Amino acid sequence: MVDDLIGADVYMIRPTMEDLPDWPLPAGYRFRTYRDGDLDVWLALHHDAEPFLSIGPEHFARSFGGRLSALYDRMFFVQTLEGEDVGSITAWWEDDWQGRGAWGRIHWVIVARAHQRRGLAKPMTAHALRRIARDHSRAMLGTNTLRLWAIKTYLDCGFIPDPMQRNDVKVVQGWRSVQNHLRHPAIEQWLQGETTFGR
Known part of the structure; x- marks a missing residue:
C-alpha cells in the first residue's frame, strides 16, 4: 500500500466487451476450473493473500450460494505445473446491478503472496473477461x-x-x-x- x-x-x-486482451499466463502456470471441494482452496488463498481480513465460508455462500453449479464454468484457479493452486478469479454476473440491467462481474481476484508480481493478474483478468463475454456485453x-x-x-x-x-x-x-x-x-x-x- x-x-x-x-x-x-x-x-x-x-x-x-470489444477488443478484449489476450494475455497468456507466464511459463510454469496453467488454468483449471472449479471442482467439488474447492471452497477450502479458495479460503486458503484468501487467508494467505489477505491475512488481516477475515474471509470465511459465509463470504463464499453470500457470493455464490444460490448458483453453485455455475462455478464449474466460471471460477478459475491458477496452478503451478506441479499442481499447487496459487490464484483464483471468478467470471460472475449481476442480473440487475444497481438498477442498471445485467452486467458480467470480475469477482474475488486473489493471488498467493509468494506468486504476486509474477505477471498473473492480467492473464487471469483477461481469461475471466473472455468467459464473461460469452453471455454479457459489459462488465463491472x-x-x-x-x-x-x-x-x-x-x-x-x-x-x-x-x-x-x-x-x-x-x-x-x-x-x-x-x-x-x-x-x-x-x-x-x-x-x-x-x-x-x-x-
Whole structure:
C-alpha cells in the first residue's frame, strides 16, 4: 500500500466487451476450473493473500450460494505445473446491478503472496473477461483505491471508473490519489467529467 493513497470503495466498468486482451499466463502456470471441494482452496488463498481480513465460508455462500453449479464454468484457479493452486478469479454476473440491467462481474481476484508480481493478474483478468463475454456485453467490478496495482491491472484490461460515482466526494478523493501515482488518461477523463458510459 502506498502511504498517501486515500481509501474508497469504488466500482469500475468495462462498457463493451470489444477488443478484449489476450494475455497468456507466464511459463510454469496453467488454468483449471472449479471442482467439488474447492471452497477450502479458495479460503486458503484468501487467508494467505489477505491475512488481516477475515474471509470465511459465509463470504463464499453470500457470493455464490444460490448458483453453485455455475462455478464449474466460471471460477478459475491458477496452478503451478506441479499442481499447487496459487490464484483464483471468478467470471460472475449481476442480473440487475444497481438498477442498471445485467452486467458480467470480475469477482474475488486473489493471488498467493509468494506468486504476486509474477505477471498473473492480467492473464487471469483477461481469461475471466473472455468467459464473461460469452453471455454479457459489459462488465463491472468492485475494488478499493488503496489497491493501486490491482487498479492498474483493471485499467490495462479496459476498465474505467464508474461515472455514476462521480458525485461521491470520498470516491473522487480516492481516484485523485490514485491518479497522482498512475497518471492514467481514463482516470483523468473521469475526473474531468468526460466519461458517460455505463449509465
